[in-house]
Amino acid sequence: MQSRPKKLSDSLQYLKGIGPYKAGLLAKNGVQTITDLLYYFPRKYLDRTNFRKIGDLKEGEKATVMGKVMTSGLVTTRSRKIFEAIIGDESGYIPLVWFGGQHYLKTVIKKGILLSVTGEVRYYHGLQIAHPEYEIMEDQEDIDNLLHTAGIVPLYSSTAAWSKVGLTSRGLRRIIRNAMDQYSGMIPDFIPEKIRKELNLPPVRASLENIHFPPNMKALNEARRRFSFEELFIMQMAIASIHSLTKKIRKRYQYSIPGELLKRFKVSLPFQLTSAQSKVLGEIFDDLKAETPMNRLLLGDVGSGKTVVAVAALLYAVENGYQAAIMAPTELLAEQHYTTLERMLKGFNLKPGLLLGSLKASEKKRYLEEIKKGEIDIIIGTHALISENVEYNHLALVIIDEQHRFGVAQRARLRGKGDNPDLLVMTATPIPRSLALTVYGDLDLSVIDKLPPGRKPIKTVLRNESSRQRAYEFIKKEIAKGYQAYIVYPLIEESDKLDLKAAALEYENLSKNVFPDFRLALMHGRLSPQEREEISHDFRNGKIDILVATTVIEVGVDVANAIIMVIENAERFGLSALHQLRGRVGRGAGQSYCILIANEKSSDAATERLAAIASTQDGFQIAEFDLKLRGPGEFLGERQHGFPALKVADIVTDLDLLKVARKYAFDITSKKIKFPAGELTCLKSEVKKRFGKMLENLSAG
16 A cells, blocks of 8 residues: 655644644644644753763752652742752752742652753752753653753743643654654745855755754754744745835825915914924825825834824825824724814814714714715724724825734725725834834834924933832922922722722822822823813813823823823833833923832832833833833734744844845845746745735735
């Protein structure tokens, strides 16, 4: 009987040591085929080249030892619970400790089993290894097999269900070794040979071998570099394809030169546009007058004046007889945009509309009819703007705010609502250059890199809770001079689980006991839009001295006379939120202050975050630091941007590699460099496999 030919698309159940049940468990986590398995890279590596006897260990070294568990169990100290296991070999014994209880270890590390552990040797009442990486040695084969006990050993992510059936790091290494021996020669190389040679990248087969079973660190680093470039290159090929597609689209409407409406708007402003704002507006107007739709990202720091630029763009569309829309990620932000627009366009005889999912059915029906008839010039809303039942009269310009909350699919759906409308996306959160080249790489970039003249740097100080009374005295002194202040809390009501200051509770205390002679108001997200607007109006008009609030004031509240921002439990806020909150002050001529009050027991990460915000007011520097601290996934929030997570590449440390990948991708797409017929087939197939759905969404839009 002829054996079945092997294919990379084979189900894993045909691989020795797996079978249908294990294959089903792997498939639930996206590992379905031989290719998936070979590209299931280790999460990290243990350097077991320093394999030692227990009796030879010294303080401060990182080493691997193997020993039998003599005792194990939970140990309770005065302050915490510790899981401790003592292992020994013929040369001696050493305690292994895990802080925080680690109750699950009771069922794993038991007396009598043989462990291989790797970690740093520390001294605390004797030598010990804290939180070591460990593996259970089950038989003599495990001990003898250098794959598991020495060298550079890969560790793979696995679930509890996997571990129960032997799909631990050790089990996965065996399975991947088997797959490599049978299939690795069939893996196609997505990187054209010309590029590989120019960049001195190893071929795919050698790279797979060295990323799973590295003989040394040099080979591992070369393999990592190769797969980092491969990931970034394929991503940039998708981005270049999107960019190329958008440049082929043609608009069916035209713009005249800016007219009286825009002139009136500029005259109505109580300030002159900065050179940076004027430059960006010029770029936007050029795009609007072009034959192809605008596809532009507007980056600007807090207080740089993005709103004025956006409103000018909206007016340019309206005075040419078109509709324009602004999409925000939350109803609160959409309401704030609507209020700002109403205030700025008072007396302009324009009709903005607010379309939200929470509107009453009768109100929504009326809005939809007015939008369809073209009776509403500017439509502000949330995802409701791209609902199936929304029909526009002549939608020509779409502005998306807080771009990092939306992605390619959402942009395509909103663009599909009009006749290829122009698209301007912007964010109040500065985006690091590396992210702009990846997630937003299909967009042309405009940057407002200068703040309005006359702005003084905000003095930012970090204080602990014992300094709160001094901060309150400072607020009283400044209010007596005629200024105003914000005091921000992370929660509305007191929580039993978290020891955080609650805005509602503290508002009562501040009103009655701390600032009884001043006028205070409380603002939070549970208030109705009308209530929030009334409070904002009174604060702007000087009828409120101190605004006690949650992060609802992160955007939209703009009061030049408010010069003090106090942020309680500052350690609980992310860098972006802290920067946005600080940006509420420093908008007038007076010297402004931001006082960060943090818990004295804050974690090292929180302290580092607060030190960063206190050291600079450059939003782009803060964004770069935030990216390094949290990584791109958390920085972006929900993964709506359409790009899969990177397995190997790091857009922070691999920025140079990213730039090279981008240049090659755009040169290939624009045919600046050419390859023999068929050489790019494999690459194009992989781009389609990884990004096909996103490209389809764009084409449909």
